[in-house]
Amino acid sequence: MKTTNLRAILRPMLRQLIVLPVLVAVMGMLHACGSASGMGKAAAPAAQRFTATYVLQQGGSVTIAQAATPGLAGATASAPVVKLERVNDSRCRVGAVCVWAGYISYSFTLTGTDGSTSSFVLSDSMPNGKPSVTQNGLTFTLAGVEPQAVPAKNEATPDYRVSLRVSNAPSS
Structure with a gap:
């Protein structure tokens, strides 16, 4: 028991x-x-917010270093590149007789970190144009252009300098 x-x-x-x-x-x-x-x-980690302004001339490009993504082990970081392809100025020149006022627009190409490219046009005077656009998580906004004045009828086309604000935050 x-x-x-x-x-x-x-x-x-x-x-x-x-x-x-x-x-x-x-x-x-x-x-x-x-x-x-x-x-x-x-x-x-959450992406750091940034805003930077770049001045581009026709054919010029800039690397957006703040938007760089780290490379794979041993590789360098990759950053997007924006290029001002061309300035389209169809505005009526001073001293000319025109049937319409015309507009000015700016054509850009964005090369992403993966090598892909996309194009966009910015304008604050073109019909259906937009002064701001978002591509690949970046917002591009026209911040100014020099010279602003419309050239005279017999004057050479100016070498425009376009100020472009780039941000990874939505435009407000």
């Missing part, structure tokens, strides 16, 4: 000795999995 009582006492203790470490191990693994997935979420 004593052996039966001893067995009755030892069985629950043995179960606890086996079940308790297994339960602790399972809980530890679940905690580790939860921590790893939480770390993966926290590892993706």
